[in-house]
Amino acid sequence: MTAFFRKVQWWLQRRRRESELQDELQFHLSEEMEERQADGLPVDEAAWAARRDLGNATLVREDARAQWSWVLLEQLLQDVRYGLRGMFRNRTFTALAALSLALGIGANTAIYSFMDAILLRSLPVTDPASLVVVKWRSGPRDRVNPHSFVLRSADGRFDPDDSGVTGPIFPFPAFERLRRASGPVLSSLFAHKPAGRLNVVIGGEAELVQGEHVSGNFFRGLAVVPAAGRLIQEDDDRAGAPPVVVLSSGYAQRRFGDATGAIGQTILVNNVAIAVVGVAPHEFFGVDPASSPHLYLPMRATSFLLHDLGEEAYIDPNYYWVEMMGRLKPGVELSQAQSALSGPFAQWVATTATTDRERANLPALRLEEGAAGLDSLRRQYSKPLYVLLAMVGLILAIACANTANLLLARSAARAREIAVRLSLGAGRWRVVRQLLTESVMLAALSGALGILIAIAGMGLLTALLANGQEGFTLHAELNRNVLLVTLTLSLLSGVLFGLAPALQATRSGLMQKLRDRSVSAVGAGLRTRRLSLTQILVVAQIATSLLLLVAAGLFVRTLTNLQSVALGFNRDNVLLFEINAPQAGLPQARIADFYGDLQRRLGQAPGVRDVTLSHASLIRAGRAHGLTVEGRPTDGTRVLWTGSRFFTTMEIPILRGREIVESDRQGALPVVVVSELFARTYFDKADALGRPVEIGGSLRVDGKPLVFQIVGVAANARYGGLKGNPPPVVYVPYAQVPAPQLERVTYAMRTESDPLGYAAAVRRIVHDADGRVPVTNVKTQAADIDQTINQEIVFARLCSAFAILALTIACVGLYATMAYTVARRTNEIGLRLALGARRGGVIWMMLRDVCVLTMVGLVVGAAAAVAAARLIESFLFETKPNDPIAVGLAAVVLLTSALVAGYGPAWRASRVDPLTALRHE
Amino acid sequence: MTPKPPSRVDLLRGTLDLLVLRTLLPGPSHGHAIAKHIQRTSEELLQVETGSLYPALYRLEAKGWITASWELSDKGKRARYYRITQNGRKQLVAEQSKWDAFARAMGLLLKPADEEA
Secondary structure, three states: OHHHHHHHHHHHOHHHHHHHHHHHHHHHHHHHHHHHHHOOOOHHHHHHHHHHHHOOHHHHHHHHHHHHOOHHHHHHHHHHHHHHHHHHHOHHHHHHHHHHHHHHHHHHHHHHHHHHHHHHOOOOOOOHHHEEEEEEEEOOOOOOOOOOOOOOEEOOOOEEOOOOEEEOEEOHHHHHHHHHHOOOOEEEEEEEEEEEEEEEEEOOEEEEEEEEEEOOOHHHHHOOOOOEEOOOOHHHOOOOOOOEEEEOHHHHHHHHOOHHHHOOOEEEEOOEEEEEEEEOOOOOOOOOOOOOOOEEEEOOOOHHHHOOOHHHHHOOOOEEOEEEEEEEOOOOOHHHHHHHHHHHHHHHHHHHOOOHHHHHOOOEEEEEEOOOOOOHHHHHHHHHHHHHHHHHHHHHHHHHHHHHHHHHHHHHHOHHHHHHHHHOOOOHHHHHHHHHHHHHHHHHHHHHHHHHHHHHHHHHHHHHHHOOOOOOOOOOOOOHHHHHHHHHHHHHHHHHHHHHHHHHHOOOOHHHHHHOOOHHHOOOHHHOHHHHHHHHHHHHHHHHHHHHHHHHHHHHHHHHHHHOOOOOOOOOOEEEEEEOOHHHOOOHHHHHHHHHHHHHHHHOOOOEEEEEEEOOOOOOOOOOOOEEEOOEEOOOOEEEEEOOOHHHHHOOOEEEEOOOOOOOOOOOOOEEEEEHHHHHHHHOOOOOOOOEEEEOHHHOEOOEOEEEEEEEEEOOOOOOOOOOOOOOEEEEEHHHOOHHHOOOEEEEEEEOOOHHHHHHHHHHHHHHHOOOOOEEEEEEHHHHHHHHOHHHHHHHHHHHHHHHHHHHHHHHHHHHHHHHHHHHOHHHHHHHHHOOOOHHHHHHHHHHHHHHHHHHHHHHHHHHHHHHHHHHHHHOOOOOOOOHHHHHHHHHHHHHHHHHHHHHHHHHHHOOOHHHHHHOO | OOOOOOOOEOOOOOHHHHHHHHHHOOOOEEHHHHHHHHHHHOOOOEOOOHHHHHHHHHHHHHHOOEEEEEEEOOOOOEEEEEEEOHHHHHHHHHHHHHHHHHHHHHHHHHHHHHHHO
8 A cells, every 4th residue: 555655656757866876877877878888988988888798778768667656547548548649630530430330339328218218117116026917818819709708898998919818907816816825935915006197286277197007006116105195005905995096296296386295185176086195205107107197096995987887896716907017026936926816816816707719718817917007008119119129229330330431541641750659669558558558549539439329319309209298208328238339339439440450550560661761652543451440430431321321211101101002091180189077076977068169169269161070080089999881890990070060071071861969969860981992891782871880888778789870971081090900880870879988089170271270269268168177189180190100200300311411421421431541642653644543533433433432332231221221021011121312312312422522632643743642653 | 888798698587586585685776786696606607687676576575575675886886685585495495306306307407418419
């Protein structure tokens, strides 16, 4: 330790120490000289002898100094200083290299921050690694008769794939059974269920808020500590217990100022007064990163908010709706817990089957890692993110290759400097270290710039992904993980692109470089060994750029294909918004009247041409009922509940008969309008008008389907998304739908001018009609459609940006390479011109090199593109992965850009003055 | 020029430290004198290179086995004098016993070989 302090002290006084060392060696020299003189040598010879004896004085000093200082550190500082000077001197080079790398690093950081947020981040609770998610898996469901399955009805999603079905939802009795069985392996097993958006009124102001029903042990199982008050406990979660609610910290803050202010308040949830007993901690967002509920409600005590089934939902063994998570006991493995629980579940589920077909395909329990919470976001975004990550990875590779190329060109310019250093005795490693220091500095600068670019990119990406959706909860951030990745990426790329040029520059055969300055230039041209590395890098850049250009082309074509899908209705100047009157507490009997009245009020507003409503917007709708035509089932037919003047407002032509009008209401003859496709499918050439349609399912009255009469045939219009074939559609007047079925509706308003300009008027009119009812999801019809193809839009835009980025970087690389070649071949070109070569010929000679490099790159890139395109096939729409137009266009764009990039240097080559060039030596 | 010794022995790695410490045991000395002392005492068999002497001195100083100060030499010139420290003495003892063991081992191994030949 004292030795360390001594070193520090010495290092601080190194200037004095330096002169002392000088004095000491001087003294040594004079002593030696005196001694030699005493031996009888003349003065000057004695001095020479003494000097010879001392040897290389500088080296002695260096070695001695090495004992008291941190040589590595000193040399590093020296290298950094030297590097900074060099960077400042070559500002253009530094700017180009740093910018292209920064773009690469920034893009990678931005995408990685999303991966971190979506795929890697753990739930902010104690020991997330011990959490498990409970799911079931069964064989494929019978397509012909999907009902031969113990899951007879469900509230929640389950996912069929090629080999079977996976589901996270269970009947409530299964939860109770598993809770009893889980004691030996789980410290707790808790349940939850998304409540959707609930109508919350606080202080007379209504809004829709995401809610979550949780079991009494939910918070204890997750080991969450309240920010204020208390969290939901076992006692709260009993049938008949007074309903309580726990708020999220963000919501409490927004509505009550702070967490403590919310405790003891009473809020109206779907028109029921509920007391706030606690606030969840700030960082807690529930168990699903895809949604962050603001209200947590005990499952049993607030069953009235859950579903129409009431108490039945807690008993029915064939109604699947509860999601479950658990926490492993210390030392228990996931597989142990699974085997401990699957037995009891299998036993239980066997008792719920009533037919042999149900018994043949029983769901089996399985446990999954739960550290990151539910996987809904991961399933939605993981594949697109990997594709994006691959793209930005390619961009970084291009940027690295580009920087390596620029450095190679520069190190060629510095060849003499390096040769001088090496011949003066600098070690090869020492010179390599100096060059690496410079490239790592460049990378560090790029990394810093890259973080700025990443911040901008993350904002942009969030906006792109959200695309105006309400309640978009995904937010990426620059946390320690992400910054660490950026740092690693920068350093790694610095070493990567720096190492090859550094090794090349210090290769042996340097003496030659010192001796002949430009001999190598004559006739050597692109064929020397150094250039072959440059060539490989250029070819790689062009190939990679082509890959990205092709991808961009494919995504843009996909998007244009989607956008040119015939809608069958007019999307322009339509404002959409949602209203949910029953949730706000309006009595069932008044719902239809309220909606009709609102439609009339909105229609009277100035600038509004037409107003209508439907249970959902056409593009988002997806409703099916057991629908028969004279007893024949109509598989695949979809239903839309519509208001009057729907077809006029949406501008869907009525081909025969009439559209739905205001007098089609409860008590009048039940009527429907059908789509042309429906009429053609079920009535062939016969006239559909006047024929009956029976709608069963939830529209049954007294166990019998409702019978409707067809009064009109409308032209086909898109229903439920832009992809796939449009289904046959039956339009039912909402006013003739039995009241309990009516919930949320979407109003569509055709306006004179920009639809969003009417949003304020809409809110006022709705508030005047009933203050409890909030207006949500206000957007234009065009935006509504765009949101359904959001991924395609994001991909097309991002990929185009990436492709342009890659193209630019590759062109910069090509330009630099050509400029360098021209510089090296100045003599040769001068000679050629002196011997009578024409200037046009010189330009062509240089461009030929560009063409050869580009063509090679194109061939390699096209092969790679065809191979890689299969990976993105699932993202394409009516576009083949090896779409010749996309590939051809990309090749043409690339070749043109390459020629443009190469033309400058080539032109400069042709302007070489033969005399100057030859005199140059 | 001084007459060349018949054959010169290269210093074994690590022995220079031992020799410097041993040289400084009787009293302080400067770099040149240390080199000369080693040279003379070894009957010119050991030649201390200036290139390794000064780095060695600084290394020993860094380890705290010797200290240095500027003093006037017997000829009245300012010279950097090195002095062995308490730690240096301990180190010398340790190094010396190590060396003795090494030398004895070498002797034991090499002598029988001589006899056989």
